[in-house]
Amino acid sequence: MNQVVSAPHTLLRKVELYSILDQICRTLELSDDQLEAARTSYEAVAEWLSGSTNPLLRHIDVYAHGSAGLGTTVRPLGREHFDVDLICKVLLFLASGAPAELKKIVGDRLKENKRYAGMLEEKKRCWRLNYAREYHLDISPTIVNPDCDNGGELVPDRKLREFKPTNPRGYKALFERRAELMPRLKVTKSLAAQDQATVEPFPHHGSSKGILRRIVQLLKRHRDIHFQFVTEEVAPISILITTLAAQSYEYCARNFAFDTELDVVVETIRLMPHFIDRPFVDGRRMYVVANETTVGENFAERWN
16 A cells, blocks of 8 residues: 655545544444443343243253344434344253254244234344334354354254354454454554644544444445435445455555555555455355354355
């Protein structure tokens, strides 16, 4: 990448522009009231599931994953509902059992609650609770993956015929380690070396989430706008965007020095396609964006 230091006025404009993008991302996030409502519902659902008389549900592990767990939530575009993803890991259900039975156990328990029964919607891989004009909780049943030494799990596939590997907790831990990386920024030295008046950046409110989370939020909103009126299911899923952004960000943070945060954003996005693998499988060129925290999960599976 270009290592030439920009002129002071250009650096200041880049700093201000990144501050504006950061502020835009703040407006995309869920409000404190929305987050509190989702937290309350999450805790109530977890308590209801664990209070079942079914011995399998007496030993479960419920936790939030997806954008809520990663801190990359983006308010939905053109609709009122936002989604919160939950995992319900049934610890005593064995991999030799039927995936459809696992899903049925969780669904039957939700149907026992009169309130939840009226809100419940069955999806291909999860159960959804729709809270009127607010949000929905997607509850995905999983089990322990005995073949993964990294705490991985197994989730029923869309047709409920087999279990597929996944690892939400391992993925979150890896993402957080990457988000904590601090790129080397030259802007402070460059500006200090010049006898120039200072210009205060666009104001921030609250603590920053870091550059990587902002990149993911911007890309998810870009995706939403770009595919807003496309009826086919071709928009890249959030986990695909998040994974490529995180891999590219880590590479940039470890290998380059940048003038400003804005340069980090631009270079990270520019290099993202380089982290899509294109192996040959049975003579056919495939797309692969692997889950690095377990074996056998390809986030780009739909592209094939």
